[in-house]
Amino acid sequence: MTKLPATVFAASVTTALSLIGSVQTTSAxxxxxxxxxxxxxxxxxxxxAGPGTTCAGTAxxxxxxxxxxxxxxxxxxSMKPPDGAGSLTQGPAPA
Structure with a gap:
């Protein structure tokens, strides 16, 4: 059985705790x-974004x-683009 040095173990625990903290922040x-x-x-x-897009920046x-x-x-x-208003629901993909 291989033993982990204390510094490697401490770094792993610190990383895990920081990830947990960021998940909670993201939820908020x-x-x-x-x-x-x-x-x-x-x-x-x-x-x-939906059909026709794969991720950020692909509209x-x-x-x-x-x-x-x-x-x-x-x-x-309340946002007013030239063709109407912003929507909380997804519209159709462009033709």
């Missing part, structure tokens, strides 16, 4: 943010209805 941030569809400019959407047109950005909770539907 998620509550204060919401996905807002149809407001992102071309190439400026946040991750996992093909401005205000793409299936591409979203995280915005402060409660502000999405």
């Amino acid at each position: 941030q998620d509550v204060s943010k919401e996905k807002c569809y149809g407001i992102a400019l071309k190439g400026q959407n946040d991750c996992a 093909k047109i401005d205000y793409q209805k299936n591409a979203w950005k995280l915005v402060p909770s409660g502000t999405c539907t």
Whole structure:
């Protein structure tokens, strides 16, 4: 059986604890943010936008209805892109 040096063990524990802390922080941030569809400019959407996009920065047109950005909770539907308003639900992919 191989023994771990104390410094390696301590570093592992520290890393694990920092990851747990970041998960809790992310959850707190998620509550204060919401996905807002149809407001992102071309190439400026946040991750996992929908069909036709693979991840962040892949929206093909401005205000793409299936591409979203995280915005402060409660502000999405008051945002006014040229073709209407932001939406809390995903629209169709561009043709």
